[in-house]
């Protein structure tokens with residue numbers, strides 16, 4: 001059992017897939033600003049990450065059925081979080097930047113900045129809860 005991220009979104013202008021996780025997030029492909037904001041996505045991702053970590057000791061689920069854009073992006077985020085914990089040199093934002101630069105995006109390279117921004121948000125929340 002795991003927490004899935006049931007969320008799908010496509011830009012109304014260019015049909016690019018991305019997650020408007022904050023009010024100021026624009027389409028990473030065409031720059032359009034849409035009204036939809038996925039308010040709960042960061043807290044949902046944090047809950048899912050915490051659940052995985054508690055149950056299995058790592059963020060990345062062993063079996064993860066991808067049923068939505070949210071699931072797809074969640075997997076990228078969890079893998080990045082695990083890769084980050086396996087090293088101790090860089091701070092997170094620097095690490096994530098390099099990590100996603102190296103990732104394979106195929107024809108969805110535009111997603112990189114969106115996934116990177118969302119990953120940093122999730123990390124911030126995870127990190128702030130750790131130190132309390």
Ligand SMILES: [Zn+2]
Nearest residue numbers: 011014027030
């Ligand atoms: Zn667009």
